[in-house]
Amino acid sequence: xxxxxxxxxxxxxWAKGENYGTSLQCYALQKTIGAEYDCSVIDIPLVSEPVWKxxxxxxxxxxxxxxxxxINLFLGKVPLxxxxxxxxxxxxxxxxxxxxxxSEPYDSKKKLAKLNDEYDSFVCGxxxxxxxxxxxARYFLDFVSxxxxxxxxxxxxxxxxIDSSENEAKIxxxxxxxxxxxxxxxxxxxxxxxxxxxxxxxxxxxTLLLQKSEWLKIANEKYPRPAHYIFCYFLGKNERYLSAxxxxxxxxxxxxxxxxxxxxxxxxxxVVPRNIGPCEFLSLVEHADFVCTDSFHGCCFSVxxxxxxxxxxxFSATDKKSQNARxxxxxxxxxxxxxxxxxxxxxxxIFASPIDFSSVNAILEAERKKSLSYLFDALSIAxxxxxxxxxx
Numbered sequence: 001x002x003x004x005x006x007x008x009x010x011x012x013x014w015a016k017g018e019n020y021g022t023s024l025q026c027y028a029l030q031k032t033i034g035a036e037y038d039c040s041v042i043d044i045p046l047v048s049e050p051v052w053k054x055x056x057x058x059x060x061x062x063x064x065x066x067x068x069x070x071i072n073l074f075l076g077k078v079p080l081x082x083x084x085x086x087x088x089x090x091x092x093x094x095x096x097x098x099x100x101x102x103s104e105p106y107d108s109k110k111k112l113a114k115l116n117d118e119y120d121s122f123v124c125g126x127x128x129x130x131x132x133x134x135x136x137a138r139y140f141l142d143f144v145s146x147x148x149x150x151x152x153x154x155x156x157x158x159x160x161x162i163d164s165s166e167n168e169a170k171i172x173x174x175x176x177x178x179x180x181x182x183x184x185x186x187x188x189x190x191x192x193x194x195x196x197x198x199x200x201x202x203x204x205x206x207t208l209l210l211q212k213s214e215w216l217k218i219a220n221e222k223y224p225r226p227a228h229y230i231f232c233y234f235l236g237k238n239e240r241y242l243s244a245x246x247x248x249x250x251x252x253x254x255x256x257x258x259x260x261x262x263x264x265x266x267x268x269x270x271v272v273p274r275n276i277g278p279c280e281f282l283s284l285v286e287h288a289d290f291v292c293t294d295s296f297h298g299c300c301f302s303v304x305x306x307x308x309x310x311x312x313x314x315f316s317a318t319d320k321k322s323q324n325a326r327x328x329x330x331x332x333x334x335x336x337x338x339x340x341x342x343x344x345x346x347x348x349x350i351f352a353s354p355i356d357f358s359s360v361n362a363i364l365e366a367e368r369k370k371s372l373s374y375l376f377d378a379l380s381i382a383x384x385x386x387x388x389x390x391x392x
Contacts, residue, residue: 006037008037008038008119009039010039011029011033011124012123012138013029013041013125013127014026014127015096021296021297021298022127023092023095024207025126025207026206027095027100027278028206029153029206030100030101032372033375034101040102040103041100042106043102043103044106044107085274088276091280092277095277112143115143116143120383121151121382122144124150125152125154125184126205127155127156128155129155129156130155130171130188132157133158133159133321134158135170137174140171146177149382150177150180151178151378153206153375153378154183155183156183157188157191158323159325160324161320163191172195179382182200182202182374186325188202203371203374203375204368205297205300205330207300208304209371209372210304215282215305216286219282228253228289229288230245230249230254230255230256230288230290230292231257231288232257232293233292233293234261234312236294236312237261241312248351254289257273258270260273285301285307290309290351292309292310292347293309294311294313294314294327296327303336303360308351311336311340313327313341334364335359338353
């Protein structure tokens, strides 16, 4: 089939956020679909409504949110904009320019509606695009016309606590319009199944659809790194976790390479690289002796690269916005629950427990086949216009 005969697929996902998991999952899903179709990532603003409009509509509430964020930023309680890291930003831009088939910008619902005339099918996913605390109807494909079959591939709610009358009222009417509905976490798939009466499958995060060899093709192997090190990537702010890592590193003569997230990270006594883009991130995971992370995608790439790793839970058990289910579901699926860090399961115990990657890879390959089958069956039916859906 010639390139001009390829059916055109529009992919809606978080694409331009300068986060490693966000960028790499977008790359993976576009590359996977692009193996058989002409797939474009639709370039839309990260937020659906400018802050000034929200401020005019609800000045007291919006003003309070802005003030609280500024105070927390000053206190170092939220991720800091990467000071002086122009090279890091340039690496993310270079990654998108090199590896994304990005559409022209679509900054209004009116413009988005025009996509119906240009694309044969629409896919949304993955990442936390369906997080109820970050609700954005565009990622539920609300602009797609009724004659197009919508496909959801591994969207995540990001939290176990989805069920409320407010969330249900917003989300369920939108998901009912999907011909093919899936979710990345078991908890989200179960909630959707209950609320829609459909059999909603749980499928792999897009990063896991690609083989290790495919990721190594884009890793920056020239990036300098210590001979032996722990790769440390924490999105949460937990000094106890970091103390455990530094103590273990000292006892085992390992350096620590820490991706900086908070202001204090820049002054820690370890290797703190300030110019890490997605390709550099891959290389640092690949060559690590040990990975310590509370990041879902940090866990994904540890498995893909067959690295010893210790997953940490970022949120407390009582946090209503907890995203722990993402990591817990992932570990359970692969039989790796024993790796989870706790006061009774310290880093020495985890590091001393070898991972049977032959067993892990067998499970992963079976899940990969199921997920790819779901995705390409959905695309085939959606493009052909045949009857059918994920609950058929």
